Amino acid sequence: MMKILIFLFLMLVPSFCLSQIKTGTFSDWEVQQQKEAKPTIIHIYTDWCAVCKIEYFQLNKDKELVEMINENFDFINFEAEKTKEKIIFQGKEFNYLPNGNSGIHELVLALSKNKNQPVYPLWIILDENQELVYYHEGQFKSEKMKEKLLEIF
Numbered sequence: 001m002m003k004i005l006i007f008l009f010l011m012l013v014p015s016f017c018l019s020q021i022k023t024g025t026f027s028d029w030e031v032q033q034q035k036e037a038k039p040t041i042i043h044i045y046t047d048w049c050a051v052c053k054i055e056y057f058q059l060n061k062d063k064e065l066v067e068m069i070n071e072n073f074d075f076i077n078f079e080a081e082k083t084k085e086k087i088i089f090q091g092k093e094f095n096y097l098p099n100g101n102s103g104i105h106e107l108v109l110a111l112s113k114n115k116n117q118p119v120y121p122l123w124i125i126l127d128e129n130q131e132l133v134y135y136h137e138g139q140f141k142s143e144k145m146k147e148k149l150l151e152i153f
Helices: 002-017 026-035 050-061 063-072 106-111 142-152
Strands: 040-045 074-079 087-089 092-094 096-099 102-105 122-126 132-137
Touching (some): 026 087, 087 106, 096 106, 122 142, 132 142
Parallel strands (some): 040 074
Antiparallel strands (some): 040 122, 122 132
């Protein structure tokens, strides 16, 4: 009986873990785009943003959406105020801009339409040619995201 329970546990645990959006970094993305260009979703957030955390959790709960993203898109989860490494994006170099105890990454300011105070979460969707196809500030509900991604894909 114990062996059966262990077997069932081992079979069921991976199914719960599989429904998570696979994320990458900008350096991984550059390499991946050279191999196989895909549309890209850039999720810009901060660790203090409660809406960002709730939203990301809700998106990961939607197995259909997670599967759509993992199969058809590259996904970059980008922390706007803690990412300090230099990023080369679309041939330009972007760096972290410190401001006392905090700061912001130049890439966030470049991608945001609101240059003085970006709104979080911020969603940028690029086509396979790295052209902007959708821009969304604030919470992005999973149903709305599915609609937009189906239009792109």
